[in-house]
Amino acid sequence: MKKINSLSVLLGLGLLSSVTSVNAETQVQVIAPSASQSVASESIEVAPSKELVSSSDSATIRAINSQLNSSKAVAQNVTSVSQLSDVRPTDWAFTALQSLVERYGCIAGYPDSTYRGNQATSRYEFAAGLNACLDKINEIISAGLADKVSQEDLATLQKLQEEFAAELATLRGRVDALDAKTAKLEAQQFSTTTKLSGLAFFNVTGVSGNNAVRTPEATSTPTTRTPNITMSGLVWLTLNTSFTGKDSLVTQLAVGNGNSPFNAYTPLNSGFFNSTGVPFTDQTSGAAANTFVLRELSYTFPVFEKASLVVGPRVNFYKYFDGIRFIYPWNTSFNSINNTLLSNAKRGAGAVFMTPLGNQFDFKVGYLSESNEFGPGPSGTSAASPSSGLFGGNNALTAELGFKPSDAFKLRLLYSRTNLASFGGGLVGGVGFTPSLPGTVAGANNAQSDVFAANFDWLLSKGFGLFGRYGYSTTNINLAIGGSSNVVTQTFQVGAAFPDLFKEGALGMVSFGMPFNFTSGKSSLISGAGDGGTQYDLEFSYVLPVTKNISLVPSFYTIFNANNFSSNPTIFVGNLQAVFSF
Template identity: 50%
Template sequence: MNIKIYFTTVAISVMLTAFADTGTKAFALETDRNVNRNVKGIAIALPAQPVSLEPSDSFQDASRRIPNYIPNHVVTPDPKQQSAQVTSVSQLSDIKATDWAFTALQSLVERYGCIAGYPDRTYRGRQAISRYEFAAGLNACLDKINEILSAGLADKVSQEDLAALKKLQEEFAAELSVLRGRVDALEAKTSRLEAQQFSTTTKLNILSSFNVSSVFAGGDIRAEGLPIPGSVPVARFAARNPLTGSPIVGTVTDKPNTTFSHSTYLLFTSSFTGSDTLNLILAMGNGSPPASAYASAGFSSTFAVPYADSNPVVPLPANSVGLFELFYSFPISDNVKVQIGPRILPFRQFDVNRFTSVLNGAGGLNSYQSTIANSGLSGAGAIVSWRMSDQLLLKAGYLARNDASFQYFGGDGSSNPNRGLFGGSNQILAELTYSPSDSANLRFLYSRTYNQAPPVSPLGQPNFPFFLTYSARGVVDDGLGGSLQDSTGDNLVFNFDWLLTKSFGLFGRYSYSNYRIAPVNPAISGGNISLQAFQFGLAFPDLGKEGALGTLSFSIPFQVLSGRNFLVSGNGDGGTQYDLELTYSYPMMKYITLTPSLFATFNANNFSSNPTIWGVVLRTQFLF
């Protein structure tokens, strides 16, 4: 264990000289004068170890430590923040030759070398310390002198210094005894942790959610993509009525039953150098949100349904273990970090918000991120983060889409020769975050998406649906039931969170997307689909208990501005759906959080004639 002491007053520096010149009594008076100012001045630097997310942390601390909903990094000390051993008093920038303690400090540094400056090469001798802090510094010098004596270099220590040390040991005997007892206890605890840890290089966290979900509507719900009423039931898919050319509209009459589901994540975080991390997440689950029964084709698992209430590794069967995320992160300079991997989740890197986290904030699928601007659940590629200043952070990345929605191409994207790293659906993302203070963040995200069209089905069979975005907000064709060529889209998102006081904050988003439609049939003209989405919310950190968070989110997830003729589902009758989500995250204890959510969906599926859908989810979250 490596323990270094930052000395925060010149009292430590002059202890030998002061005792030799003025005696114990005068020096003790000077020390007592500094005792009661309660300035903390001791820092202990331990070996870097991965740390886990602590749900019991205060919200302000947690929001700064964890930008995303799952811990995704090992927290290690910044090399710039390590204590700097001083070998010459000239290395301390705030010590001048004219200072009254210069000679004493110079003597102590050069003779015994038991002074460690602050990371910025300052000494801060005007700060006061307590008797315990003074004893810690004294103990460091005692250890150094013991090393000199043990090495047979007794002639290097003067008899006057030894006499002064003896008096200091007597004066601070009680503090030294307590300090050494604490160090012994800390060493014992460190040894126990090292013996019991999962790995010397890897940290294992487990995140699991138990979800009880129920939903009901005030009447029958109209949805696009359902079988024509009275026809033979078939699997739900988006299609047009062959007689009228209009999208098929069905009616949901049965109320879904209440469900009890789970989602579980195993998070392995490894560090080999202290500054790099290998992040591996395995996941399983069996959720199938009851609210999805009311959704139009392409809107499954929406209506503010929490992310945890779904199977995270679709299309694998329920309760199957699958790869959720895998990437390697490393710095290339003090301010630039690179993440590269075969499976990166962009929603954990871009468009994050301190109040819309699926871990403890407004976490419904219509709340925690832009509903129209992120075109992939996961991808293979790289992301570069550049900390331009304390206020500015720039992120940019390229990801080849490889999530479950594109399984009809024959498997994972970048590893599939028919698609590869650059031949299939992909996205380029760039986001600038401006943080004028710790309490406010403004984010500007642009993404360019390339969407590979599904293969054309054999004659006489329905074509595969072309989902518009990663969350499948609608399904498109050429306007007459025909197939499309590959599509490109431009997406813009403005995202902000603002902590006005310790107990109140605001958050919101505006998103705009434009997709170009190119029919396979050259006789049919293409066009554009333009969409926008809104979100505004109120946040109440530490509501009722430190670490709790209450949120109220209002959102318009999918408003069509143009190109309605290309929508097979999503347009409805021209109405605009909007959602309300009320979520309260309450830490029951350090590792268990209870999160009830109440949501209401108005004009569901963009049908203004639809009654309101109400839902409630009670989630118990375990994080170890």
């Protein structure tokens, strides 16, 4: 085979004329060795700056974009011509290609290790390749290796520069325009430190009707209620800001309009609103519907070598305590998202300290004073209120010890000391704000609870897991007339999970629980004790990922002995949820 100058093969053969394409045999994929050249070989979606590229060049730039965007594959570096599976030693340009790879590094192949020499090229693609090889040879000369470049190759390059001067100028102007546009975007972007993410939930919920149900109040009488099917929405918008790369400032806004049908059987004044039979995301997100609230505001930063500290006026308890790997906000109810006796400050003002203890243990301790989005606000028992403050309202000091002998199993032991402030003229307790005492007591000054809890989750195989919880609370109530009374409550939940059920990324779950059973002190309660019956909840849910960002979640709940009244009928709840993440 006749020896042919390598650069002539790549850059000269048939292209010194003014034609706009070359013979397929001369097609070469080239690699851009610098950042600027890499930018030049990609599609530009924004219009070039008029100051840097004249309007007469716009058609040329569009043509360049059209040509460079026609190939879907991304070129890959090669260090030897033997890496190109469709190039053979008998090919007429084999020696030239081999020289280009070994001497100049201007050749690239496709991801499937092919060279595709039969593809045609355009003058614009050729100009981009020429620009890349010019830069590579300049690098060689700048490195003091000018003797590695032959005079014949330099002469060829000079001719090609003259022939393709217009295309090269357009390419460089395009890069300059892109640099200017990038600088402008960086100067005007939302933030260099903050990332926005969000979750949106659509809920359609129905409950079996025509039920003569007694509500949780001790004086209630069976009343027939027929709640209609509802459709509601909830949105959480989270701004996550990092100043050092190791810290995190979380600002979360929420808005919703849900009032789930089962709330017809647990009215607000009963103390059990948004508990039994209510999907966790079927809520208003605040005291009023369709009103934005500050759901979370906290700052996490490292302390010591491996520990971290979370501080803020609104820290989310669920993120740090009593977690179970299979339970998410969108596949569970208010009664099942965490232990029903935890915590009196589901979002509170304070701090949480977290640290590993060796390879298998971890420890968390936190103090949170009630400051949640459903609370009465600055004038009530909130950490932001001067009347209660950080230490005078509902608050909880919680500690958790975790044991994780393997990635498949984790056990958590918790203790929480809680203080309960009175509200509404001497009332203490209620699921909403003081779950350590789910029932309500009248004529009280305040109360204190000791809560002991444990949970575990265990992934026995890739497609099957178990989980469970138990909680025990004893509450001492200081009465306004003097003296005190004591209420003891317990709760449990057991369940099974089925990861990747029917589809990768899906999750099936079934759980059975007793949300609150008062074992002593029932006579002190004006709400929650029922008639001696014990409520049980049976829940089924299935998370079906439709796309990477959209899931459908059907759920079905069965409530036995609702509100601890054995005389209440069994109630059924159905929910279909669409979850959008971004």
